[in-house]
Amino acid sequence: xxxKETYTSRRAQLKALLKGEKGIAVFIGxxxxxxxxxxxxxxxxxxxxxxxxxxxDEPRFAAVIDLEDGSETIYAxxxxxxxxxxxxxxxxxxxxxxxxxxSHSEPYAKLDWAVSQAIIKGRPIHTIPPSRWYNTLxxxxxxxxxxxxxxxxxxxxxxxxxxxxEIAELDxxxxxxxxxxxxxxxxxxxxxxxxxxxxxxxxxxxAEGWGVxxxxxxxxxxEVFHNHGHAFPIEAGKLMVIDAGxxxxxxxxxxxxxxxxxxxxxxxxxxxxxxxxxxxHELAFSLTxxxxxxxxxxxxxxxxxxxxxSQLGLVKGDLDEMVAAGVAGLFMPHGLGHNMxxxxxxxxDLGEDLVGYDPDQKRSSQLxxxxxxxxxxxxxxxxxxxxxxxxxxxDLIKLWKKEGRPxxxxxxxxxxxxxxxxxxxxxxVLVTADGARRLGGQRLPASPDDVExxxxxxxx
Amino acid sequence: xxxKETYTSRRAQLKALLKGEKGIAVFIGxxxxxxxxxxxxxxxxxxxxxxxxxxxDEPRFAAVIDLEDGSETIYAxxxxxxxxxxxxxxxxxxxxxxxxxxSHSEPYAKLDWAVSQAIIKGRPIHTIPPSRWYNTLxxxxxxxxxxxxxxxxxxxxxxxxxxxxEIAELDxxxxxxxxxxxxxxxxxxxxxxxxxxxxxxxxxxxAEGWGVxxxxxxxxxxEVFHNHGHAFPIEAGKLMVIDAGxxxxxxxxxxxxxxxxxxxxxxxxxxxxxxxxxxxHELAFSLTxxxxxxxxxxxxxxxxxxxxxSQLGLVKGDLDEMVAAGVAGLFMPHGLGHNMxxxxxxxxDLGEDLVGYDPDQKRSSQLxxxxxxxxxxxxxxxxxxxxxxxxxxxDLIKLWKKEGRPxxxxxxxxxxxxxxxxxxxxxxVLVTADGARRLGGQRLPASPDDVExxxxxxxx
Numbered sequence: 001x002x003x004k005e006t007y008t009s010r011r012a013q014l015k016a017l018l019k020g021e022k023g024i025a026v027f028i029g030x031x032x033x034x035x036x037x038x039x040x041x042x043x044x045x046x047x048x049x050x051x052x053x054x055x056x057d058e059p060r061f062a063a064v065i066d067l068e069d070g071s072e073t074i075y076a077x078x079x080x081x082x083x084x085x086x087x088x089x090x091x092x093x094x095x096x097x098x099x100x101x102x103s104h105s106e107p108y109a110k111l112d113w114a115v116s117q118a119i120i121k122g123r124p125i126h127t128i129p130p131s132r133w134y135n136t137l138x139x140x141x142x143x144x145x146x147x148x149x150x151x152x153x154x155x156x157x158x159x160x161x162x163x164x165x166e167i168a169e170l171d172x173x174x175x176x177x178x179x180x181x182x183x184x185x186x187x188x189x190x191x192x193x194x195x196x197x198x199x200x201x202x203x204x205x206x207a208e209g210w211g212v213x214x215x216x217x218x219x220x221x222x223e224v225f226h227n228h229g230h231a232f233p234i235e236a237g238k239l240m241v242i243d244a245g246x247x248x249x250x251x252x253x254x255x256x257x258x259x260x261x262x263x264x265x266x267x268x269x270x271x272x273x274x275x276x277x278x279x280x281h282e283l284a285f286s287l288t289x290x291x292x293x294x295x296x297x298x299x300x301x302x303x304x305x306x307x308x309x310s311q312l313g314l315v316k317g318d319l320d321e322m323v324a325a326g327v328a329g330l331f332m333p334h335g336l337g338h339n340m341x342x343x344x345x346x347x348x349d350l351g352e353d354l355v356g357y358d359p360d361q362k363r364s365s366q367l368x369x370x371x372x373x374x375x376x377x378x379x380x381x382x383x384x385x386x387x388x389x390x391x392x393x394x395d396l397i398k399l400w401k402k403e404g405r406p407x408x409x410x411x412x413x414x415x416x417x418x419x420x421x422x423x424x425x426x427x428x429v430l431v432t433a434d435g436a437r438r439l440g441g442q443r444l445p446a447s448p449d450d451v452e453x454x455x456x457x458x459x460x
Numbered sequence: 461x462x463x464k465e466t467y468t469s470r471r472a473q474l475k476a477l478l479k480g481e482k483g484i485a486v487f488i489g490x491x492x493x494x495x496x497x498x499x500x501x502x503x504x505x506x507x508x509x510x511x512x513x514x515x516x517d518e519p520r521f522a523a524v525i526d527l528e529d530g531s532e533t534i535y536a537x538x539x540x541x542x543x544x545x546x547x548x549x550x551x552x553x554x555x556x557x558x559x560x561x562x563s564h565s566e567p568y569a570k571l572d573w574a575v576s577q578a579i580i581k582g583r584p585i586h587t588i589p590p591s592r593w594y595n596t597l598x599x600x601x602x603x604x605x606x607x608x609x610x611x612x613x614x615x616x617x618x619x620x621x622x623x624x625x626e627i628a629e630l631d632x633x634x635x636x637x638x639x640x641x642x643x644x645x646x647x648x649x650x651x652x653x654x655x656x657x658x659x660x661x662x663x664x665x666x667a668e669g670w671g672v673x674x675x676x677x678x679x680x681x682x683e684v685f686h687n688h689g690h691a692f693p694i695e696a697g698k699l700m701v702i703d704a705g706x707x708x709x710x711x712x713x714x715x716x717x718x719x720x721x722x723x724x725x726x727x728x729x730x731x732x733x734x735x736x737x738x739x740x741h742e743l744a745f746s747l748t749x750x751x752x753x754x755x756x757x758x759x760x761x762x763x764x765x766x767x768x769x770s771q772l773g774l775v776k777g778d779l780d781e782m783v784a785a786g787v788a789g790l791f792m793p794h795g796l797g798h799n800m801x802x803x804x805x806x807x808x809d810l811g812e813d814l815v816g817y818d819p820d821q822k823r824s825s826q827l828x829x830x831x832x833x834x835x836x837x838x839x840x841x842x843x844x845x846x847x848x849x850x851x852x853x854x855d856l857i858k859l860w861k862k863e864g865r866p867x868x869x870x871x872x873x874x875x876x877x878x879x880x881x882x883x884x885x886x887x888x889v890l891v892t893a894d895g896a897r898r899l900g901g902q903r904l905p906a907s908p909d910d911v912e913x914x915x916x917x918x919x920x
Binding site: 035038039040041042084131132195196197198199203204205208215333343348349396399 | 493494495496497498499500501502503505507508541544545546547548549591592593594596597655656657658659660662663664665666667668674675681683684685686793803804805808809853855856859
């Protein structure tokens with residue numbers, strides 16, 4: 001948690017950005033999310049926008065900012081003596097509100113009254129879209145039928161640019177994420193079951209942080225992106241993609257990917273593809289600086305990828321035409337990166353396009369580019385991921401072949417790459433005044449030589 | 461997952477129990493629970509009643525059983541080619557339904573149609589109470605306004621009695637829970653932060669199981685029951701309560717508590733109280749057998765506890781009168797135990813009283829006894845926890861003193877026990893044909909001598 005002044009000044013800035021808007025802004029903190037029943041819940045995760053403006057990391061808080069008179073009220077319930085038997089002595093809501101610079105508080109149920117009064121008076125109600133099922137229910141019961149684009153845009157404009165105190169937290173989350181990845185790399189041994197490594201690395205995040213910043217991907221089938229099963233034993237000759245990150249106790253995220261040869265040395269074919277991904281990753285980092293649109297960095301990566309794949313004979317044709325036709329999407333059907341902050345895909349609940357696209361940028365419909373979550377022209381303080389990858393997805397390749405799409409050497413892919421899997425390399429990057437730097441501490445080994453050297457040292 | 465026959469026969473038994481009921485039974489499996497936004501969810505946990513009757517461990521499934529003609533339909537959506545890029549090839553819904561013996565399946569959206577048709581025809585709709593916010597929304601949109609007691613009672617009658625294949629899963633979850641507790645005990649060292657141990661023990665559950673069966677309690681303030689903060693360094697002379705369990709990959713739970721001296725030896729005062737709790741724990745186990753009401757076991761524990769506390773001079777008066785007045789509730793404000801199975805508090809979403817009380821048993825209003833979740837007369841196949849504890853809760857003691865409640869030596873408590881903390885010992889117990897046995901593998905050290913010997917060995 002930051003100082004009272006941090007939250008007070010963030011809210012002051014938000015009010016300044018919304019100067020001229022009528023009505024009230026309603027912020028609904030998260031409540032507990034039951035896993036099985038109301039007394040057995042998932043680990044509490046506060047809403048990120050709430051954390052940003054109000055800091056308090058407890059369930060069942062809400063707040064109203066009056067955009068006209070500037071007043072602020074927190075809504076939450078004090079503990080009763082019955083609660084205190086179970087929870088121990090707790091600070092009052094008024095004390096907690098004061099901790100973040102809000103001088104007025106009311107019981108939680110009074111939120112309904114405040115909103116209904118505003119509705120009766122015809123005052124606009126500004127909220128963000130519901131990110132959880134509870135919020136859908138709550139907005140329904142409050143009679144709020146749509147989110148406020150003005151509020152969303154104001155929040156995005158602030159949260160997109162990380163302050164020095166946020167950057168310190170992101171570095172800390174990065175160091176923890178790198179620690180979990182190092183534990184994972186050391187755990188790779190033929191015959192072990194994937195889940196064992198997942199448990200070890202997630203244990204690291206729980207020992208020092210809130211937990212994982214998203215469901216860990218650890219798979220010998222890197223070509224399957226959302227692969228959350230971990231039932232397989234580690235086999236020789238495979239590529240293991242590990243895409244995982246930590247969330248710090250202050251709820252900032254990290255997100256790293258490395259791709260390891262299960263037997264500690266890449267085969268020549270694996271090394272060929274890995275080197276392309278690595279060079280794409282390095283190219284993206286070298287291009288990351290204020291003023292450059294991240295969409296253009298994505299396209300530069302696509303160009304290099306296609307150029308190198310054509311040297312391997314897997315695609316053929318004019319490079320400009322292939323880039324324009326989106327051929328890179330066959331091999332990298334995802335975007336180069338996304339914003340990161342309090343959320344690993346920062347502010348995704350506020351709307352992907354509003355967060356990731358400048359007003360004059362239009363989202364592409366091409367496979368790959370259409371999944372780019374961050375296209376904006378970069379400014380200092382942006383925090384983004386740099387995560388190119390190459391995958392050989394048999395069903396997708398067969399689909400393109402059936403559709404007769406040009407430029408692709410289908411025969412070579414069918415013959416040599418249907419059991420290859422996939423490779424991705426990802427670091428977290430801060431845009432600085434004149435370029436970029438990687439977040440976290442000591443960088444995880446990334447070049448093919450460095451990865452093999454680290455794995456050899458692990459085994460020594 | 462069990463065999464097709466297991467699920468088919470469970471549903472057949474359910475239909476037999478509901479013979480004569482009109483209408484349809486609607487089962488709503490869980491959907492993903494967003495932690496921050498819809499693509500960043502908590503680890504998927506299927507609804508336990510769904511798992512029991514339909515087994516399929518994937519989100520966004522539902523089912524209808526027609527109680528009149530016995531037909532069964534599963535509602536879920538097949539993956540599209542777009543999904544398959546992200547998820548890899550997936551079995552069809554029809555294949556999955558067949559896996560659990562259901563021959564008919566429909567798209568998920570058709571559930572609304574099926575329910576509305578039944579409502580239009582005036583057929584009763586049987587469902588269980590919503591355990592998650594999504595289910596509240598879904599039942600609302602389906603026009604289902606209240607749960608069905610007939611269905612709930614039938615489900616409870618089945619799930620209360622564990623079958624041999626369930627008992628094998630509970631033993632496995634117990635072994636995993638014991639492993640996490642052993643890792644925790646070995647991790648106790650002065651100066652370490654509590655959270656480090658939590659991370660290590662939860663890592664064990666993730667490496668071999670689904671994760672924790674509930675939020676780990678690991679605290680040097682055992683007198684605070686719902687203490688999920690772990691920010692404190694381990695200090696000399698404290699008692700550390702660790703109440704934690706594992707959920708296996710098949711979603712059966714374990715739940716153990718041990719209380720360790722942070723410096724590896726109990727002080728004489730700690731040993732006095734620990735020995736009482738241990739003897740209460742052993743007494744409860746010795747009384748656990750078919751035909752005995754677990755409420756009576758709770759009361760026998762209360763009697764022993766008060767007798768021993770009076771020997772220490774902390775209470776005084778006639779033992780029968782003290783038991784009747786509920787004086788034990790001051791020291792143990794919770795119940796002796798609860799049912800356990802697919803949920804750690806088994807079926808709590810179905811209603812605590814329906815699950816834990818025989819029709820002729822009325823829940824007490826006394827502190828402690830009123831929190832007893834399992835009061836029923838035991839039958840073979842019941843799985844329960846045996847978890848007595850003694851806590852010195854300053855705010856509660858002060859409240860009783862202020863209210864002038866008799867039998868308690870307030871002066872002695874104030875003078876010597878306000879910084880004592882609390883002690884709890886818990887094992888999981890199966891009711892057998894002629895008695896009981898503890899679940900899991902090698903029992904965790906429980907007697908004061910055994911605990912100290914184990915901690916000495918850990919340090920050797």
